[in-house]
Amino acid sequence: MTTQLDDALRGLVSPVMKQSAEAEHVPCEKVRDEVALGHAVIPYNPIHAPSRPAVVGRAFGTKVNANLGRSTVRSGIDEEMDKLSVALCAGADFVMDLSVGEELEAVRTEMLSRCCVPLGTVPIYEALSRASGDISGLTPELLLSVIADQAEQGVDFMTLHAGLLAAHVPLTKKRVMGIVSRGGAALAEWMKNNDTENPLYTRWAEVLEICHAHDVTVSLGDGLRPGCLADAGDAAQFAELDVLGELVQSCRAAGVQVMVEGPGHVPFNEIQMNMEREHTTCDGAPFYVLGPVVTDIAPGYDHITSCIGATAAACYGASLLCYVTPAEHLGLPTSEEVRQGVIASRIAAHAGDVARGLPGARTRDDAISEARMRFDWEKQFELAIDGDYARARYEKTRDASAGEDDHCSMCGREFCAVRTSRRIHDRTD
C-alpha cells in the first residue's frame, strides 16, 4: 500500500491525482508536485474510495467542509443522512461525522456508504463514547484501536489532537473560555487526571503506521483554538501550533498526508497574521480553519460571523474552510441550518479565491454580471451559488403585470438603472 504522498514523491501521477486535477482544470503534474511538497493533500482512503475526491492546497480552489453527526441528546441516523444529502447538494467538498454517544459505528457506516466526498472523523469521540462519555475509561490502547477500526472502515481523514501537550494545559487557566475543542478538552482532562502526556503524542509512530496503511490523511487538531476573541492568539494557541509544526514533519517523513487545523474565534485584523504564522510554522501544510468567527456577540448568525473571517482566511492562507452553522453556540444544527452553513462557507471560499487572484476564479462573476446586464435571469440562476433559492426569491416579488422580465421589483421598469444604462450606451445585444 502506498499513499498519495508516497506516489507523488516517486513522481507517479495516481488516478486520484488525475481526477482531482481534472476537477481543478490544472495539469495533473501540478497536483502531484504540490502533494509531493506537502503543500497539498488528497484525503482518499481506498476502502471508502469517494467518487468525488478533491485536492486541498493553496494552488487550488478553496474547499468547504460540513460537520455532521448526532449528539447524545439530538438526532439519529435518518436525520443525519438527510443532513448529509443536504450538505452534498449545497456543495460541500468534504464532510465530517462528529457523532458522539450511541450508534456511532452504524451512523458512520451509513454515512460512508452514501458519501461521495471524503469523510473525516475525530476518533477520540468514539473512544470516549465507547467509555460511555466517562473520561476515566479512556486508555491509549482504546484510542489506538478506534483509530485502526475507523481506518479499516474507510475514513478518509481524521482529526488528531496530537499537539496538545500536558505542559500546555496550565496555559489555558486564565482564558475566558478555557478549552472549547471537545476532543482537546477531553484529552486535557485525561492528562491532568492521570498526570501523564497526550497518548496521541507519545504513541504517534503507531498512529502514523495505521494512517499510512490506509492512506488516512491526518488533520492535526487545534485542541487549544481560542473560543472567544479574548483568548485569540494567546500562548496556549501558539505553543500547540509549534508542536503541530513538528508533527507535520513527522507525518511527511512517514509518507502520511497531513493538514493543520486552525482557529476558532479571531478578531478580523489578526486573521492574516494567524495564516502567515501557520504557513511558516507548518512549512506550507494546508490550513483547515473553523471560522474564524470575528465576533462573539452574534449567536444565531455565526454562519455570517464565520463567513467574514473565512473570506479573510481564504484570502491570506487557508485551503479548507470548515463551515459554521447558524446553530453554533446554541444547539445541534437542523438540515436547513446545514444548508445555510455550506452556502455561507462557499461564498467565503469563492470570495477568497477571487481576492487572492486564483486563475479563473472570477470567470463566474463576470458571466453572471453579463447575464444580469442582459436580464437573462435563467443564466443568472444557473451561475448563482444557490440558483434555486435565487429563482424562487425573484419569482416571489416579480412584477407580473409587466409581461416582461427586463426589470425586477426593486425599482420597477421605469426606474431600473440597468435599463437606463443600456439606453445610454445603445445596447441592444
Next chain:
Amino acid sequence: MTTQLDDALRGLVSPVMKQSAEAEHVPCEKVRDEVALGHAVIPYNPIHAPSRPAVVGRAFGTKVNANLGRSTVRSGIDEEMDKLSVALCAGADFVMDLSVGEELEAVRTEMLSRCCVPLGTVPIYEALSRASGDISGLTPELLLSVIADQAEQGVDFMTLHAGLLAAHVPLTKKRVMGIVSRGGAALAEWMKNNDTENPLYTRWAEVLEICHAHDVTVSLGDGLRPGCLADAGDAAQFAELDVLGELVQSCRAAGVQVMVEGPGHVPFNEIQMNMEREHTTCDGAPFYVLGPVVTDIAPGYDHITSCIGATAAACYGASLLCYVTPAEHLGLPTSEEVRQGVIASRIAAHAGDVARGLPGARTRDDAISEARMRFDWEKQFELAIDGDYARARYEKTRDASAGEDDHCSMCGREFCAVRTSRRIHDRTD
C-alpha cells in the same frame, strides 16, 4: 440658522453634539472637534429633529443605514411603515426613504413622523417621479425645487450625485454593468440627451444654500460605483471620486456637513485601497459604503456578501455601512429581509470596530463569552446582537430531559467541552 458644522467651527457644543457624545460614551468636545474638522457629521434637520441622532466618523462607532421605500410595482405606505419599524427594532442608526413612483410625499411624511433616527433621501427620485419616470421631463429647476421641498419637510441627509460629470459617462461604455446607480444612470442619460453638464454640479452653490438653511447633511452619491467585480476600481469610479473630493471642500466652505458614498461591488483584496484612496481624496470626510459586495455570484445571499466587504470597509476606513438585503439583485425586500440586512450590517460594523481597536468595542464580546462559560443563557441573549432569535433557537433544540441548562444539544451533557474545561480548572463560580 447655523449648522452643526458652523457651531463646531465656532467652538460651540450644541445639544445634538452633547446627545451624540453621550451615546458614544465620549466627551462632547471630541464630537465637536471631529465635526469641525469635517471628519464627522451629525445628520440632523431641526424640522425633523430625530430623537436618536448619531455622529458618523472614524472616531466613533461604525453606524448602519437601512434603505427603505416603495418601488413603482411593489409595496405602499403600510408595508414601508412596517419595514421602518422592523429596521429600527433591529438597530438601524439611519434610514433612507428611496421610494419612487406615486405617493412619494405621503410615504416620506409618514416615515418622518415615525422615524426616531435621521432620515435620508435621494431627491432625484422624486424629481423623476414628478416627471412620471420620464427623463425628458427632468429640469434643473425641478431638481432644485425638490431639494428645497424635502429640506423644508425635514429630511436629515440627501444623496446628491453632483460629482458625476458629463465627461465621465463615456468612461462607463466598456463596463460590464454600466451605471448601476439609479440616480446616477438617470443623470447620465439626461446629460447625454441634453448634451449638457450635471445640473447638481453647475448649480451646486444653490444646492448648498438650501442644505445650509436646514442643516441637511450632503451625502455625495457615487453614481459611478461599480456594479460588478469586473467594473471595480476603473477610471470612471475614480474620476468621479476626484470630483467628490473637490465638492467636499466646497461643502465645508459653505458650512454644510458632508459625507461621501462609496462602492459597490469590490473584490475583497481591493477594499483597503478603496478606503485609503477615499480618505486621501476626500480629506477624511466620513465614508458611507454600500456593501462592498465581494462576489457577484450569490443573489439571495447578498446580505452575506456585503457583510464580508463591510467588515473590511469598517476596519479600513468606512464610518457608515449601508445594509444590503438578501433580496438585492432580485426584488424589493420584505420586512424579514430588511431585518436580516440590518443584523448582518450590524455584525459587520461591530466586527470592524473590534478589528480597528475602537476603545470599548470588545467589551460586549468579553461579557457574552464570560456568560457563555457560566452557562448564563439569559445574559448571553441580553448581550447578543439578536437575543430574541438566539433564545428561540436555543429553546428549539434544548435538551429538556436534562433538567439543567449546563449544556446545549450540540454535544450533550457528557461531551460538552465547556463543562470539561470547567472541571479541568476547577471552576465553580
